Amino acid sequence: MNPSKDYTALAGYRIAVTGGTSGLGLALAREWHREGARVAFVARTGSEVERIAAELPGSIGIVGDVARKEDIHAIALQALGGLGGLDVLVNNASSLGPVPLALLADTECEELEEALATNLVGPFRLTRAVLGALRASAAEGRGGVVLNISSDAAVTPYPGWGAYGSSKAALAHLSAIWDRELEGEGVRVLARDPGDMDTPLHRIAVPGADPATLLQPEASARELTRVIVAELEGIARQRAPQAAAA
Amino acid sequence: MLPARLPLQRPPGAKLAAIDARGAITHGPRSRFAELVEPGDLVVANDAATLPASLAGVHESTGAPIEVRLAQRRSLDPEDVHEFVAVVFGAGDHHVRTEDRAPPPELAPGDALVLGPARAKIVMRLGHPRLVLLRFEGPASGVWAALARHGRPIQYAHLRPDLALWDVWTPIAGAPAAFEAPSAGFALDWRTLARLRERGIGFATLTHAAGISSTGDAALDRLLPLDEPYRIPEATARAIAGAKERGGRVVAVGTTVVRALEAAAAPDGTVRAGPGIATQRIGPATRLAVVDAILSGTHEPGTSHYELLGAFAAARTLAAAGRELEARGYRTHEFGDSVLVFSRALARAASRSAAA
Numbered sequence: 001m002n003p004s005k006d007y008t009a010l011a012g013y014r015i016a017v018t019g020g021t022s023g024l025g026l027a028l029a030r031e032w033h034r035e036g037a038r039v040a041f042v043a044r045t046g047s048e049v050e051r052i053a054a055e056l057p058g059s060i061g062i063v064g065d066v067a068r069k070e071d072i073h074a075i076a077l078q079a080l081g082g083l084g085g086l087d088v089l090v091n092n093a094s095s096l097g098p099v100p101l102a103l104l105a106d107t108e109c110e111e112l113e114e115a116l117a118t119n120l121v122g123p124f125r126l127t128r129a130v131l132g133a134l135r136a137s138a139a140e141g142r143g144g145v146v147l148n149i150s151s152d153a154a155v156t157p158y159p160g161w162g163a164y165g166s167s168k169a170a171l172a173h174l175s176a177i178w179d180r181e182l183e184g185e186g187v188r189v190l191a192r193d194p195g196d197m198d199t200p201l202h203r204i205a206v207p208g209a210d211p212a213t214l215l216q217p218e219a220s221a222r223e224l225t226r227v228i229v230a231e232l233e234g235i236a237r238q239r240a241p242q243a244a245a246a
Numbered sequence: 247m248l249p250a251r252l253p254l255q256r257p258p259g260a261k262l263a264a265i266d267a268r269g270a271i272t273h274g275p276r277s278r279f280a281e282l283v284e285p286g287d288l289v290v291a292n293d294a295a296t297l298p299a300s301l302a303g304v305h306e307s308t309g310a311p312i313e314v315r316l317a318q319r320r321s322l323d324p325e326d327v328h329e330f331v332a333v334v335f336g337a338g339d340h341h342v343r344t345e346d347r348a349p350p351p352e353l354a355p356g357d358a359l360v361l362g363p364a365r366a367k368i369v370m371r372l373g374h375p376r377l378v379l380l381r382f383e384g385p386a387s388g389v390w391a392a393l394a395r396h397g398r399p400i401q402y403a404h405l406r407p408d409l410a411l412w413d414v415w416t417p418i419a420g421a422p423a424a425f426e427a428p429s430a431g432f433a434l435d436w437r438t439l440a441r442l443r444e445r446g447i448g449f450a451t452l453t454h455a456a457g458i459s460s461t462g463d464a465a466l467d468r469l470l471p472l473d474e475p476y477r478i479p480e481a482t483a484r485a486i487a488g489a490k491e492r493g494g495r496v497v498a499v500g501t502t503v504v505r506a507l508e509a510a511a512a513p514d515g516t517v518r519a520g521p522g523i524a525t526q527r528i529g530p531a532t533r534l535a536v537v538d539a540i541l542s543g544t545h546e547p548g549t550s551h552y553e554l555l556g557a558f559a560a561a562r563t564l565a566a567a568g569r570e571l572e573a574r575g576y577r578t579h580e581f582g583d584s585v586l587v588f589s590r591a592l593a594r595a596a597s598r599s600a601a602a
Contacts, residue, residue: 060387060390061387062391063391072412073394073410073411073412073415074394074395074411075394076295077295077297077298077390077393077394077411077422078387078390078391078394080295080420080421080422081297081324081327081390081393081394081421081422082324082386082387082390083324084322084323084324084421085420085421086420129412129415130420131417131418132293132295132415132416132417132418132419132420133293133295133419133420133421135293135418135420135451136293136418136420136421136451136453136479137420139450139451139479139481139482140479140480140481141481181436184439184440184443185436185439239481
């Protein structure tokens with residue numbers, strides 16, 4: 001395992017991430033930008049998007065909310081247009097549902113719907129909108145990877161994490177089914193748990209947590225990037241033997 | 247033919263008429279497309295996503311309301327989004343038939359257009375009061391953002407409700423490049439792609455900047471289609487060479503695929519990968535070098551799309567087919583029914599090899 005080799009493999013790849021101005025999404029955007037990938041990132045707040053776009057010259061900052069149906073194609077248009085296609089999509093933007101965390105019986109229906117809109121329906125819509133581009137990328141032996149950010153709360157029934165955990169569980173299962181359905185197209189759909197990280201989302205969920213017990217998002221970003229690179233290399237080998245040999 | 251009035255890409259009752267190489271026509275549901283193509287054949291589609299190419303705004307110096315319809319750019323380079331050829335309309339919107347739309351105020355080089363968050367300047371007029379070259383100000387990412395926020399897909403007076411961007415992106419839409427939807431591709435859902443694969447039929451894509459089909463102005467429509475940039479991936483060029491080598495047929499999904507492949511063709515039927523510009527008009531006199539069949543919407547005589555079908559089938563065959571489609575209630579326009587036309591050259595090739 002030579003990490004520097006992993007990262008040179010990213011040069012020239014076209015990657016988009018949602019929730020890209022804080023926490024894990026920002027760490028991913030910075031990591032890829034440093035390694036020469038062409039990066040588009042999405043977030044809801046215009047001023048934050050401008051700040052990160054200035055920090056990462058050449059990156060494409062997109063203002064939009066994946067929970068809003070009307071925003072999805074506007075986001076896809078800017079990412080696919082600005083990058084000329086897409087090789088990798090990371091659905092990272094997440095909603096906790098009720099804040100502070102609440103027992104399910106105390107969770108308003110609208111709060112559950114909000115968690116589902118951001119954590120399940122948004123990633124579904126955005127993936128669907130860019131799937132043609134990912135298919136084309138896979139056919140050219142470049143890529144075609146969707147990485148959905150999941151959580152151990154998708155597997156373990158933690159009391160108080162009902163809206164978040166059930167939406168992430170649904171996202172993980174959707175990823176598994178979609179991955180099987182797209183096998184013939186060469187597009188991978190993965191769900192990964194990045195671990196408990198010291199991020200704004202975690203600080204809202206668990207205000208008293210000791211940062212020393214948490215992963216830094218940069219470490220999780222490197223780990224997830226290794227997963228993405230391994231998939232890209234696998235697709236390149238499988239789809240375009242000549243290109244991979246070159 | 248009746249226009250399809252609902253923006254459903256794959257309505258449950260969609261029909262497909264197939265015209266074989268000898269001119270015989272059969273009818274069935276559009277879902278049988280994957281069964282009409284044979285193992286060893288290659289289906290090629292246009293994966294261009296459709297731009298929100300209609301921008302409402304004002305002509306700054308007169309304050310006159312205008313609608314700008316982007317119609318052409320030089321290349322598919324993501325950074326090359328400043329200069330566009332555009333058709334400009336005056337007051338009113340798409341609920342008025344384009345034929346009846348008011349002309350724009352007189353447009354002079356240097357005039358500023360305010361199009362929502364975007365600003366553009368007229369670079370020059372292009373030989374018609376509605377047709378101009380314009381130039382957007384600001385960085386490329388700003389142009390994409392302005393299109394995403396303010397642009398709408400080009401609308402049609404015969405459709406209710408108004409089209410949203412998701413209505414005009416085919417299931418396989420990738421890089422945004424088309425000014426109007428490459429609508430033959432509406433027929434291709436992912437189940438159809440899986441079925442093609444199951445049957446041993448190849449599938450490949452190219453990206454072609456499908457241009458506007460009609461402006462309602464006869465003088466302007468005579469200039470259509472405008473030159474259109476395209477890009478053919480290496481993998482697609484290889485797939486075409488493979489199909490030709492094994493005696494398979496190349497089936498184009500839509501007129502734009504025919505234009506791109508024939509523009510990139512060498513006389514021996516090989517296809518050059520990479521970017522190019524389709525400048526040729528394809529019609530009854532064209533000898534097709536690559537494409538053996540076309541899946542298309544239904545088109546009416548007098549359009550450039552209908553003329554292109556003339557490269558595949560004799561005028562007599564198309565006229566007879568037109569009468570049948572009319573009698574059987576086929577629907578036309580972007581969201582209408584489909585035809586699959588095999589080139590009559592295939593019948594000549596078959597009788598030559600039978601005689602040999």
